[in-house]
Amino acid sequence: MNPIAERALARAREIFSPGASAKKAPTRKFWTTSDEHRLAELYGDTPMAELIATFGRPDYAIYGKAASLGLKRSAAYLASEHACRLRRESKAGEAFRFKKGQRPWNKGISFDCGGRSVETRFAPGTMPHNNVPVGTERVTDDGIRQRKVRDDGPAHRRWKSVHSLIWEEAYGEIPPGHIVVFRNRNTQDITLENLELLSRAENMRRNTFHRYPPELKDTIRQLNKLRRAINEASHEK
The missing domain is CATH 1.10.10 (Arc Repressor Mutant, subunit A)
Known part of the structure; x- marks a missing residue:
């Protein structure tokens, strides 16, 4: 067994043994x-x-x-x-509250910070030095190919996955609550025949481990418990 796993198992036995539990478990006063x-x-x-x-x-x-x-x-x-x-005192601080109809001292005053900051401000329409033109493609850490579709709006809306664009060109806009996935799970196989429209709920059911046989699910649970114990032991070390 891995040395870290051995230490984690020993730590678990130390914590959950009857004698150690009585000494180390915090007492709760009911x-x-x-x-x-x-x-x-x-x-x-x-x-x-x-x-x-x-x-x-x-x-x-x-x-x-x-x-x-x-x-x-x-x-x-x-x-x-x-x-x-x-x-x-129910009226504590009342003297420092704004009165109804009171005019703030800076109402109607335009903000002007002055100084030399005006020289270094971005002019309207200025694009950052790392801006790329619309149509540029990139690959995310998950292996999903994306294409830039716009220069305006929030940054996360300027890029769209290429396989979603291919699907929309063939079948129209993707309905809310749905996503386009790869049938063979190969993100490099971007062909219309390999794409499938799923609801997010169905995609979750496909990816959850509950679709596996009971004996395999129990093995997955045990592996996850061991992995957590190893992580805890590593953190303590």
Whole structure:
């Protein structure tokens, strides 16, 4: 077995063995019914510092349990000095808000940064130095041949796969939710006879491992588990 796989297997045995699990697994403190009743009695008027000391839990755990139980702070507590300033004063920050109908100081002022930046700005219609003409073709990392079809618009819409263009020339526009795929999965065989129109859902079903026999699917699952264990061991190393 690969040394990394051996270390991953040893690590898994160490973590999931009964003795190691008891020592290393984080302990979770569950809320009992009596804890919930006690929290319901205290939450309305008790400061958070006292609740933390009483229940031995962090504030976020107490806030979360109170929310799940539908508990609220009392009006007297919200008016006291223990409450958060923003909750205690409903009009906190009102003096700094925009008033209705207030005119911003920069309304109607055109932006002009000035300086020498004007000399280095792109003029309207200027194309970048790496621009290529419409009709240029390229091959993606996945082996898909693309052709440039326009110079304007978003960058991802300026290029289109050649096999999709061939399909559209023969059968018209590709319907929404559909793609053109290669029948023999050879991306270099760009012929109309090798192209097929599929819905994205059907393409997903064809590519998923659920189409394989049960014994092969189980093997794929085991290989994926081993691959994850190897990756975790490599990261730890």
